[in-house]
Amino acid sequence: MKVEARLFDVTTSFFILSAIVYGVWSKEPVGTVAxxxxxxxxxxxxxYFHFVARRVERRPEDNPDAEISDGAGEVGFFSAGSYWPVTLAASGGVSALALAFWQVWLLVIGLVLVLMSVAGLVFEYHTRPNATD
Incomplete structure (x- = not known):
């Protein structure tokens, strides 16, 4: 996590330095505030990454002397045949179009579809405990 923390430290420094330079040169407050x-x-x-990096064990990405084989093993579980990401993207697209054209009725439908898609994605592999019938 230290690599990610350093990455965001650099981006924070860049944006703050850019804000100072932009504010001095342009005298325009909106871009400076942004x-x-x-x-x-x-x-x-x-x-957040600094906070988490202190509490997790050191990963191969954080060791400059690590070999590629040190990172071998299971990374996580990724569903190969899930259609929920497609439904989430489609419902997000409907919501974005509704927001762009300010169609409130379509925005409500799109947000409901987004919530249903997120719920489907989260609970896709959730099975209830052995229930007695």
Missing amino acids: LILTGGLSLIVGS
């Missing part, structure tokens, strides 16, 4: 807020959001994520 760059400062972007740097603040990057700082939040970087702080």
Whole structure:
């Protein structure tokens, strides 16, 4: 997690420095505030990664002397045949179009579809405990 934390430290520094330079050169407050807020959001994520990096064991990505084989093994479970990501993307697209054209009725439908898609994705492999019939 230290690699990710450093990455966000660099982006935070870049956005804050860009905000200072932009604010001095342009004298335009909206862009300066946007760059400062972007740097603040990057700082939040970087702080989270610093917080987590202290509590998890060291990963091969954090060791500069690590070999490729040190990272071998199971990474996680990824569903190869799930259609829920497609439904989530489609419902997000419907919601974005409804928001762009400000069609409130379609936005409500799109948000309901997004919530249903997220629930389907989260609970796709959830099985209830052995229930007695």
